[in-house]
Amino acid sequence: MTLRLKQGAAATRVLGIGSTQPDRVVTNDDLSKIMDTNDQWIRDRVGIIERRFADKDELLVDMAVKAGTSALADAGVQPSEVDTVIVPNCTMPSPIPNAAAQVADRLGIKRAGAFDLNAACAGFCYALGVASDLIRAGSSGKVLVIGAEKLTDWVDPVDRANAIIFADGAGAAVVGPAEEPGIGPVAWGSAGDLVDTIYTRDHRYLTQEGQSVFRWATTQIAPIALKALELAGLQPSDVDVLVPHQANLRIVDAIAKKLRVNGAREDMVVADDIKYSGNTSSASIPMALDHMRAKGSVKAGDIVLAIGFGAGLSYAGQAFICP
Structure with a gap:
């Protein structure tokens, strides 16, 4: 059968x-x-x-x-x-x-x-x-x-x-x-050996080792973003909007800088929603994109590169077309 x-x-x-x-x-x-x-x-x-x-x-x-x-x-x-x-x-x-x-x-x-x-x-x-x-x-x-x-x-x-x-x-x-691809393949992974950098203390309070997370994110996340573009058949110069997880504005800026070194355009719009929303974990990427669209800084049809990273340590990203 x-x-x-x-x-x-x-x-x-x-x-x-x-x-x-x-x-x-x-x-x-x-x-x-x-x-x-x-x-x-x-x-x-x-x-x-x-x-x-x-x-x-x-x-x-x-x-x-x-x-x-x-x-x-x-x-x-x-x-x-x-x-x-x-x-x-x-x-x-x-x-x-x-x-x-x-x-x-x-x-x-x-x-x-x-x-x-x-x-x-x-x-x-x-x-x-x-x-x-x-x-x-x-x-x-x-x-x-x-x-x-x-x-x-x-x-x-x-x-x-x-x-x-x-x-x-x-x-x-x-x-x-x-009928035509509007969401690229996901590039994802984990670094379980760094699990102790973000955890809940006493099963009650969220705690993170800030400097360790900062060093990891600023060195390891840009290559994942580039991998997501490669999987989607895109070049960094194709990206209209970069929406990293809003963890820290310095991390966001570091990721954007590395993408521009690899060919992303100077006029690539970079999400900075953390300024007025803080770090909202799994909500931060769609919330940032929604706010950017409402302000008119992004529009339907733009190529968005999203990249999330956090506890686990877990990371994932993909390119998609803005609705």
């Missing part, structure tokens, strides 16, 4: 994006009132000017629903058309139940395949790669990917090394079939 396989789409593309952030704005001056820090110290080290913190009763799932609603509207896709929901995150209050099934139900996406994906700050790029492959394999028709994080639940509020960096929010993308 021969098993039968489904026929998937020839290619995939991002159909729409959306994002949401909490209303509460927290400035560097606000943080200086509760810990030994100041505005200039924070700007010099990580580039953040302000970030958004969710209220206690605003849950990760709540933000994921808002971002998913926005992305579906942008894509012109009805919930009934979506059959799979993936929620990359690393900050649910408990591992069970997952976020995805709750989000799918609240969005009116019934009987969907629904799962969370934990690759920390690389989560969105991991999930985008999985979504694209599910559609091409015939396992899914349209997939909603929502990177959502409530990092303030997992950060010691007076830890000056980490509380200044992390924030809350959600960013989403709808992925669907296409």
